[in-house]
Amino acid sequence: MNIGKSLILLIVAAVLTYPLVPQSSDYIIHVMTLAMVYMILAMGLNIVPGFCGLLDLGYVGFYGIGAYTAGLLTIHYDMSFWVIVPLAALNGALWGALLGAPTLRLTGDYFAIVTFGFSELVVLFLTNEIWLTRGPLGLPGIQPITVNLTWLNEAWYFQFYDKTPNFYVVALLVGLVFFIMRRMEDSRLGRAWYAIREDPLAAASCGVNILNYKVIAFAISAAIGAVGGCFYARWSMFLSPDMFKFWESFLVLCMVVLGGLGNIKGALLGAVILVCLGEVLREVLTSLGLPPETRFMAYGLIMVLIMRFKPSGFFPAIASSGRSNPLLLDLQKRLAARNAPKDEARDAAA
Amino acid sequence: MTPLLEIDGISKRFGGLLALTDVSFNVIEGEILGLIGPNGAGKTTMFNCIAGVYKPTSGNLVFTRDEKSLRINGRKPEKMTELGIARTFQNIRLFSALTVLDNVRIARHCRTTSNFFRSVLRTRFQRAEEKEIVDASMRWLDFVGLGHHALADASSLSYGDQRRLEIARALATEPKLLLLDEPAAGMNPRETRMLVDLIHAILDAGVSVMLIEHDMKLVMKICKRLVVLDHGTLIAEGGPKEVRENPQVIEAYLGRGAAHA
Incomplete structure (x- = not known):
């Protein structure tokens, strides 16, 4: 195993054991948990602009749908988190498909505008449908995540008020989403998306039904966003419509662009960098006497610098997709074996 | 024998421009058919109609596969590919x-x-x-x-x-039918020779080929049958020799009067 890989594994292991250290600070755990929520969102958003090449400015809409689905199901029906996650994902996918099917015929900027409008619609709905969402008053009193194992042992009923267990729940979700993304990336589905991103006409003439695959991408992306929202609702235990403003979409998009469009690891890195930067700026800006909202100016500046100096992000593109696939490694070996005799012959001739 | 692809009175209109006017010809299984004509004659428009990129304004495309004939005009490109019509592009479109x-x-x-x-x-x-x-x-x-x-x-x-x-x-x-849009464009003589061998190998693999090409030497060498378009109409059809001697074809390429020169 090479050094880079071991180093990454070491960092991941260190981060995962941090909450178990007795001196660990609640604040750091909180920031890490938040970073992981954004990791889920960034991985989910990555599918649409990264894999399919469509600009999506309304991703936070699906995050909001997932969060309110989880919040309302918890308050009214007292459902378990583990049941709500798939339900929220399905609800997100449903709205993704409903929005995508009629609008994905639009291209480029027009599509971006429609998604932007959609996220504003979600916020307006959450603000005005007071009978359902309590509007601007917000949705307080959402129960935290519980694990009910009383069927194994009477005493095993856990309620995660504490930071640490929530940290592990979201780590589990990040792992799950990462796993799903890696498998999609290197499959018939992922390849169809890359084809659409690279050249839609050529993709169609290879037999890819462009509209269908765009809708699938949009629905899966929305489902992952809803899963992120679902955890957020049970973790923060309070929701209000202004948590799902356009700025959040912009922030997640920044993460994806910063890490490298279409690269899963890039999305993870982008999420960590921007969440940490947000925390640092909150301190720095207040000490300078500026309101914390000015941090969005810093994000804007970062985007400008990225576009100027590293236009394809830290990890450029998807070129690495499936390089670790055993089928391709096997093929590489066979090709090397096939080319070897030729090289020998050339050497002999020389 | 039923042709692999029957093109029956195809017209394609873009607003006021009639790019193809009532063009009819057949593609027979196991042949290399050349589609030639001066620039702007409507050759690529014809390809796009067959490949499903454009919907013909009128006329019929009938594709026969496994003894079943299907009217295929207006189907989407991915459906055409599924049926067995594949294509390459004039300006390379790789991923x-x-x-x-x-x-x-x-x-x-x-x-x-x-x-x-x-x-x-x-x-x-x-x-x-x-x-x-x-x-x-x-x-x-x-x-x-x-x-x-x-x-x-x-x-x-x-x-x-x-x-x-x-x-x-x-x-x-x-595919059963492969549409090649100017495959030899920009190739050097050695690459062109390899292309000729490749096209023959494709034919041997049971795929019929229809090709647009401006390299007349290549076309005359490998195509048994040619279809000539000019200004969106079919002006000649037949073997390379017939087509070469057809006064209308000479006129289309070299201008009026050239046929008598």
């Missing part, structure tokens, strides 16, 4: 950020079925299918002579190799 192998693997899309759930769960079926996709892709890459470049980026290939990769990609969809 240039992807590897050579991935370009061909994408073309296996219409012959495979794994969906989201199978991909995520990596079922036995999906793994077998992925293996089959790689094997089939390598077969077609070896067929055009690009096997050893399989894991290189498509954009790193030479121009002639990119043209051949496009042909491999089209062949990987398992």
Whole structure:
């Protein structure tokens, strides 16, 4: 195993054991948990602009749908988190498909505008449908995540008020989403998306039904966003419509662009960098006497610098997709074996 | 014998411009048919109608496969590919950020079925299918002579190799009819000779070929039958010799009066 890989594994292991250290600070755990929520969102958003090449400015809409689905199901029906996650994902996918099917015929900027409008619609709905969402008053009193194992042992009923267990729940979700993304990336589905991103006409003439695959991408992306929202609702235990403003979409998009469009690891890195930067700026800006909202100016500046100096992000593109696939490694070996005799012959001739 | 593709009175109008006017001809199974004509004659428009990019304004396209004749005008490009009509493009359209192998693997899309759930769960079926996709892709890459470049980026290939990769990609969809849009454009004489051999090999593999080409030497050499378009109308059809001597064809290429010169 090479050094880079071991180093990454070491960092991941260190981060995962941090909450178990007795001196660990609640604040750091909180920031890490938040970073992981954004990791889920960034991985989910990555599918649409990264894999399919469509600009999506309304991703936070699906995050909001997932969060309110989880919040309302918890308050009214007292459902378990583990049941709500798939339900929220399905609800997100449903709205993704409903929005995508009629609008994905639009291209480029027009599509971006429609998604932007959609996220504003979600916020307006959450603000005005007071009978359902309590509007601007917000949705307080959402129960935290519980694990009910009383069927194994009477005493095993856990309620995660504490930071640490929530940290592990979201780590589990990040792992799950990462796993799903890696498998999609290197499959018939992922390849169809890359084809659409690279050249839609050529993709169609290879037999890819462009509209269908765009809708699938949009629905899966929305489902992952809803899963992120679902955890957020049970973790923060309070929701209000202004948590799902356009700025959040912009922030997640920044993460994806910063890490490298279409690269899963890039999305993870982008999420960590921007969440940490947000925390640092909150301190720095207040000490300078500026309101914390000015941090969005810093994000804007970062985007400008990225576009100027590293236009394809830290990890450029998807070129690495499936390089670790055993089928391709096997093929590489066979090709090397096939080319070897030729090289020998050339050497002999020389 | 029923023709593989029957083109019956096809017209295509773009606003006020009539790009194709009542064009009829047949493509017979197992032949190389050349579609020639001066620039702007409507050759690529004809290809786009057959490949499903454009819907013909009027007329019929009838495709015969496995003894069944289907009226196919107005179907989407992906449906045409599924039926067995593949194409290459006049200006190369590869997925240039992807590897050579991935370009061909994408073309296996219409012959495979794994969906989201199978991909995520990596079922036995999906793994077998992925293996089959790689094997089939390598077969077609070896067929055009690009096997050893399989894991290189498509954009790193030479121009002639990119043209051949496009042909491999089209062949990987398992077509009955292959439409080649100016395959020899920009090729050097050596590459053109290799292309001639490749087209004959494609024919031997049971795929009929229809090609647009400006290199008259190449066309006259490999096509048994030619169709000549000018200003969107069919002006001549027949063997290379007949077509070459047809006064209307000479006029279309060289101008009025040239036929008598």
